[in-house]
Amino acid sequence: MLPPSMHRPLRSHQQLVAGIVAAIAAGQTDLADILAAVTPGGGKSLLPVIAAARLIEAGVVDRICWIVPRDSLRLQAEEAFADPAWQSALGHAVSVRAAENAPDLCRGLQGYVTTYQGIAAQPDLHLAEHRRHRYLLVVDEVHHLPSLAEVDPLAPDDEASWSRAILPLLEAARVRLLLSGTLERADGRAILWLPYRRGKRAKTREVALEASGWAVVGYSRAQALAEKAVLPVDFGALDGEAEWLDEERRRLGPHRISGSPEVARAALFTALRTGFARDLLRRAFDATRDLRATRRARLGIGPGEAAMGLGKLLVVAPDQENARQYLGWLRGWVPRTQAEHAVRIATSDERDAHATLAAFRLRPEPSILVTCAMAYEGLDAPSVAVCAALTHIRSRAWLEQMIARATRVDPAAGPYQTQSALVLHPDDLLFRRFRERIEREQGTLARDRKPRRQGELPIDDGRERADPIVPLASNATALRWERLAPGPDFAAARPEQRLAQQSDLLDLPSRRERALRLQVGQLVAAQVVEDEGMLRIPRGAGGHHAYSAALKRVMGKGRAVMSLAELEATVAWLERNRLTDHLHLLEGDAKYAWTARQRRLDLGMGKRPRERASKPSSASAP
Known part of the structure; x- marks a missing residue:
């Protein structure tokens, strides 16, 4: 799995991620979601390097996008890939750059590093890039992203701008690696994209560490202390x-x-x-x-x-x-x-x-x-x-x-x-x-x-x-x-045990529902990109979220609360129909007023919507 000449030992969680990535690269599993819950200071910054090196070499992905919470962390992400010791140890030549919101995000390299704020400022720029190439998407400190009503029936329908901007990238990615030092948010909300189950306490949920279709790698402070990692x-x-x-x-x-x-x-x-x-x-x-x-x-x-x-x-x-x-x-x-x-x-x-x-x-x-x-x-x-x-x-x-x-x-x-x-x-x-x-x-x-x-x-x-x-x-x-006690260990089954079980899993309803929700999101994103390219809708108007809202009105409910049969029907409908013909259903909704008004004006003049230099109102911006 790794070169025998490596002179820096991998920690247990790094070895487990390397094993999961190797299985994905070899086609031994169809997993696309890896969650690494690594105690702060436990060494999670090497995980994107391990994943990108193997997946790009195997041709599973073309590029890597690493999203960090702060601009000051972009340089550290570049350093992780440029570290000569790890380049030699892992035998990789992957290079990434800290990208500004400008065309050609990778500039000839194998990936780029950006921030939550960077994605939210120009979501269409990043979504178009992720539609053109197969990406490994790394979301660092994913706990900063609250869940959304589109994918979580218990989430409030509010303006969580970072989550709304990053959700389409999660849906478009070939493989997703989500990193966090904590799996709780200060406001108590669920975290975007993570699987949850009912908690032991009333009115609580907890991250489902055993969720099917996921590889969850936990590295607790107790483990890190035992391995002298912290x-x-x-x-x-x-x-x-x-x-x-x-x-x-x-x-x-x-x-x-x-x-x-x-x-x-x-x-x-x-x-x-x-x-x-x-x-x-x-x-x-x-x-x-x-x-x-x-x-x-x-x-x-x-x-x-x-x-x-x-x-x-x-x-x-x-x-x-x-x-x-x-x-x-x-x-x-x-x-x-x-x-x-x-x-x-x-x-x-x-x-x-x-x-x-x-x-x-x-x-x-x-x-x-x-x-x-x-x-x-x-x-x-x-x-x-x-x-x-x-x-x-x-x-x-x-x-x-x-x-x-x-x-x-x-x-x-x-x-x-x-x-x-x-x-x-x-x-x-x-x-x-x-x-x-x-x-x-x-x-x-x-x-x-x-x-x-x-x-x-x-x-x-x-x-x-x-x-x-x-x-x-x-x-x-x-x-x-x-002195702080070591604390509890993670209770999830070891990832290599879960991987060994994946090939024997039946097509469970919950796993099928998740796959169909992902397919719905990808079909919506594809229509947005196609309609923007053909000038049916103006660029930069929050098209992905407007189309998702129109689909919710057509189908009578959001995909987060649809049954298996309803999700299958939604996929079939999207394969036969265009959402641009149903944007009139957004009229009267203040959040999408700009999109609906612009479409009505353009159609009233008998013209295709033109690309405008002006930006959407803050109410419709993701």
Whole structure:
């Protein structure tokens, strides 16, 4: 399966994905969906390289498209393919490029890397590319995509723009590789494209790890620790007291951060902006300084000598204003001659933020980075050894990703047993509950409740809602240490066992329904592309979603809730009819008003719809 000369060992989940891909390449299975649920920091960035190298070589796919959640991660995706060690180990010559939304996305290479935002900005450009070639579609951190009513009967019919833009690409792809460090969303919604079953708790669903037609590879933190793929985590929980003015300008406190839920939010808000934050930062700074001194002595690196492997400090601030305040404090603790290059900041308002992130990852300096959210997810910086978690966010997915910035094994820091991750954080009740959850639960649930509208990634620009309280003062009191337990393992059957069973599977109704829903989506996409090419509809008018809505009106229900017989009838109808003849059914629907109005005007003039330079209204944009 892999060259015997490979000098970098594959982890168990990487070996399993390689085996699944080999079976697909050899035609031993008709699987097209692979879900890799890999604990943050467990090494999932190599999986697209393994899949693309084998599938392109076998002629199963022509190209790869890798979608990442942030622009800063596109360079890391390129680096994964360009790594000479893995090129030699896997025997591949696949190259990809970080693509802007411009014609010829691959530019002569075997694939491209883009972002969720890039797809949503020009969905038709990417869909046309995926219709021209057979693609391996990799969706990184797929939990950012909420499910849609088109494919999920329990999903709300709302404007989840990223999901609506990416769904047609999922339907068009030859093979799909979905990656995530967590299988839960902060808002409780189901994740786009993943299979679900009824959960053990009322009004919940959980990811169906045994779903037919899927290969699910789980790599838990317990497995990663056993294989020494990630570091153990030591938590320093710092308690403190805070005082503030409430909305009526009454003085409250001092109240403990670890106190009752009624005051915990206000106490934490105050603590992150006053003396407590400085106290926690100082402890993190001192811990990093002591660690670097210890490693210098052990590795034989002289004082003042720049070198990798000494350990770095990552500071996660609640917002950009406080990030700049933290930067000032930290630089005040460093000799003036070193402060500018040793302590840096990376936020969305900083012009050189991406260059700063790259330097933090790849160079000895800076040794301290202050950020808000830019570095919380996907940052591959093994040199991070200490994290100061000065954030108000308590989402499990968010905190797991943040902690994982410090759990990567640093090959330059010496033996594995001499390394560990240190996370200093406020000792509030919600953080303690987060720790308890990751120690006992896999994190695969979706909750049936009214969702919030999809927006940017959590606290993307570091800002939060205005709070009516006025912080006055706070201070740190007690610090306690705890090591994070390994947590639960994945309960799914091993993928190689499931693959061995695939050839004996009957054509189960649920599997047939899924295949027919996929076929319906492909037929709709084909009609959109054909009609745009023949100028029957204007380009860039959200054609795919308009056609899907028209089909729902013709058939009387959406494909997500159709029976097997209804899906078969829908496929037969699409093979005989054109949806462009039924767009009049969208008239009166505000979401598709632009499409319907334009079609009516063009037909009224006796002309084919012309391609317009103007863009659709925001109501009809995906």
